[in-house]
Amino acid sequence: MKKTVFLGAATVAGLAAGVAAAGTADDVKARGKLNCGVTTGLVGFAAPDANGEWKGFDVAVCRAVAAAVLGDANAVEFVPTTGKTRFTALASGEVDMLARNTTWTFSRDVDLKFEFVGVNYYDGQGFMVPKSLGVSSAKELDGATVCIQTGTTTELNLADFFRSNNISYEPVPIETNAEAQQQYLAGACDVYTTDASGLAATRATFENPGDHVLLPEIISKEPLGPLVRHGDNEWGDVVRWTLNALISAEEYGITSANIDEMAAGTDNPEINRILGTEGTLGEMLGLDNQWAMRAIKAGGNFGEIFAQNIGENTPIGLARGLNAQWTDGGLLYSPPFR
């Protein structure tokens, strides 16, 4: 008799075990806050400033999404995640999206069941060494001790790079960028390797940035972009098109300065569709028609966000390079708003 009860119960339990409901957008609206996973601190990309306010290139994506969905760029709860904890945080629903220097790879997309909605920074893995070591190429690093963040693609690239060049190294696995910085500056490792943008951002916070050089080799492709969980396509669309709106805004010259003027209506139907004076794109997304306008107003268009946080006039000083608009010879290319 015990057995039948047991089996019966198991079926009931099986029926009751539903899958978590799929409406992330509704959850966010109901909560009134967007939970956005960011780094534990990488100045320029995502770090709290002196007033404890999160600032940065990735943070701006979170704020744009919050502005689009909730109408308030500050309605964001930033959740710091390490390279190791970020995917669990997203998969478990602790965060609604990740905007955290995360490389779009096949296995993350397909096997880990995430959805990359686009690329906000085309990057590659680089090496940073103290100038005093006198190293000019990564191939001269035989026997070096290398600081590397665990749970990243860079850890795998590093192993491949040294193996294929037949040189040896000693990895020092590290959890966060801050720890890596500490070990690197104390000389506990000769080299720090991660995304080149991350290296530039880290170096900018050093006391003497000039004492450190980035080696010329870029050993991998690291397309970094925001991601959401697999299976909630409506939410994926919201984040994807918010990012595209920022990129298109730059392409069409919509800036924080002229956006109000343009919102009154222009000759360009594409601009009008983005800003909601024409068509019903916003409604199709389950938002209102001013969603993209709010997103752009939150921190400016892609170019403005770039220039403000990591561009050539900031201490980080990254050139647009691959991250220029396709019209300027870069890779940024938003699909049309139509």
Added chain:
Amino acid sequence: MTTFSDPPKEQFRLSMLLYDTRYRSATIQVIALIGFMLLAAWIISNTIQNLEALGKPVEFGFFGEPASYDINQRLLEYTSRDTHLRAAFVGLLNTLVVAVLGCITATVLGVVIGVLRLSHNWIVARLMTVYVEMFRNVPVLLWIVFIMAILIETLPAPRAFRGDNPEASMVLGEAVAVTNRGVYVPEPLFSNSLGNIHLFGESSLRFDVSLDLMAILVVLGVSIWISNWIKHRADAIQEKTGDRPVTWWQRLGVVVVPLALLLALLGFHLGYPELKGFNFSGGTHLRNSLIALWLALSLYTAAFIAEIVRAGIMAISKGQSEAAAALGLRPNRIMSLVILPQALRVIIPPLISNYLNLTKNSSLAIAVGYMDITGTLGGITMNQTGRELECVLLLMLVYLSISLTISAIMNWYNESVKLKER
């Protein structure tokens, strides 16, 4: 005529399950068991269903895939092309290394501190109290990180050893290099090495056993056995004649001479660390992460063991030491011959749980980048494959097995020191 009337035969009624104290406890237990099984079944089926809905059914095939990451401290030969299973195996050995080293150091330290805490010397006793309170009351994670930070920030980098007039130099007759990447010590080398035996072919669990080490262990084992035999013979002679023959030179010789001969035969010599390029090479590299973890775990656990030892000693009645003193034994002999053997019976059971704690605490290794099983299987492998459930289940199984093994060994030891009632 007498009639016997049977007591009325009791009829079993269903309500008795609840109201009859003879059955009630059984009823409650059955209900609780069913409830528990329902809960377990619900959790398991919920998990499986949800994983399936996510498109991530439970499967362990990824263990055969290449791990693709490197591990710095490996006791086995391992490259990034080896499988996740092998990476986990390498991590497991690292866990065992730090657990064993930690348990030994913690015990030695703990016993010394525990005994000293009972010292009649006021300063010594107070110092030990400070030690115990300091280590016991700060989380072990902080100690690990703190020791690591000290090692990294205060010791010289290898490049400080370079040049004609280096800022730092090697110690102990140029044999040991203390750097902020770890300590490089001389390594034993054999010029007429016997080689290795390869076990388990090409599988993920393959490993080499050094025949040199085996030979040394066998010779040592036999020597110690003979040495013990000499001791027993001396005991027997003492029993019979009252005179104890002087045997220390025999006992020492029987251990040292064969070992020395064997080492000479194998061409034993030391390989010294040497600065080459970015790092020291040659010698054995005790990494910072190992040292920090080992030290922190030992110092922390030693504080608890010290308290256990103190409690054990205080549990032995004063009469015992007074009687021993009356027999004319010196204080340290009283401690080692009378008090400690009895105290051990009190000490061992809580000691076991401290060993278990130390082993489990070693999973904090990732804080300093020590690649134990939590860092490999539960860290990088889990992160790169996204197989959280499988990895964590396996990890739990591994720690459970290690803990049960430690318990079994210690319980066996406990049996052997138990009060033998004759």
